Amino acid sequence: MENQIMDEMAVERSLARITHEIIEKNKGVDNVILLGVKTRGVPLAYRLAKNIKKFEDADVPVGELDITCHRDDIPLEKRIKKDADSVIPCALEGKTAVIVDDVLYTGRTARAAIEAVFSFGRPSSVQFAVLVDRGHRELPIRPDYVCKNIPTSQKEKVDVRLSETDGETGVYIIGEK
Numbered sequence: 001m002e003n004q005i006m007d008e009m010a011v012e013r014s015l016a017r018i019t020h021e022i023i024e025k026n027k028g029v030d031n032v033i034l035l036g037v038k039t040r041g042v043p044l045a046y047r048l049a050k051n052i053k054k055f056e057d058a059d060v061p062v063g064e065l066d067i068t069c070h071r072d073d074i075p076l077e078k079r080i081k082k083d084a085d086s087v088i089p090c091a092l093e094g095k096t097a098v099i100v101d102d103v104l105y106t107g108r109t110a111r112a113a114i115e116a117v118f119s120f121g122r123p124s125s126v127q128f129a130v131l132v133d134r135g136h137r138e139l140p141i142r143p144d145y146v147c148k149n150i151p152t153s154q155k156e157k158v159d160v161r162l163s164e165t166d167g168e169t170g171v172y173i174i175g176e177k
Contacts, residue, residue: 002159005150006171011131014147015044018129019051021145026096029056031124033095035063037113038085040102043164044131048100061089065099070112070119092121098144102160104130107141132171134158 006014026032029052036045042064049062066085068074099113110128117126129145134152152158152173159172 001175003173003175004170005173006148008163008169011147011169011171012047014131015047016051018145018147019048019055022048022098022127022129023052023056025127025144029058029060031095032098033061033063033090033092033123034098034100035065035088035113035117037065037067037099037101037109040131040160040162040165041065041100043162044102044129045098045100046164048098048129063088065113065116067109067112067116070115072108072112086116086120088120092117092123095123096125096127097123098127098129100129102131102162103158104128104133104141104143104146105136105158107137107139110141110143111139131160132158 022032023029034045034048036042045062049060052058052060064087097117099117101109104110114126117123127144130143131147133143133146133149136154150158150173155175157174159174161168161170163169
């Protein structure tokens with residue numbers, strides 16, 4: 001059973017809102033870098049950068065985080081020993097690194113993303129933006145920016161689809177039949 005929670009317009013409106021929140025919280029974007037968690041966090045980070053350009057006429061660097069080697073759900077011997085596919089476009093020192101991801105669930109991906117960020121440098125602060133917060137945290141992680149809180153059961157799955165990766169944009173809850 002699939003239930004659409006957000007359509008493309010709802011996603012775009014929510015991203016516009018948190019773009020304004022990022023600008024306001026940081027008193028502009030002079031020292032902001034957006035770091036998308038692969039896979040769907042990357043296009044979301046680029047969408048936020050596009051919004052910042054539209055709202056502030058400012059270009060914000062966008063990077064891509066490959067968190068594979070920082071995950072705790074993969075046996076240590078099977079982890080890639082370097083941040084092979086991460087792309088960090090500038091030095092992180094003195095920057096506010098905004099990690100961008102599609103879904104916050106247990107907090108383990110966010111923890112791995114924070115570790116990945118610090119493997120590249122020491123930003124002045126780290127913030128966290130998500131499209132969907134579905135609850136069920138296992139770690140004390142809380143996002144700074146949330147597009148949509150969607151209470152779910154453990155048996156449900158939140159499926160984020162983005163035109164850049166999936167050919168359509170929307171958020172769906174998939175439950176048991």
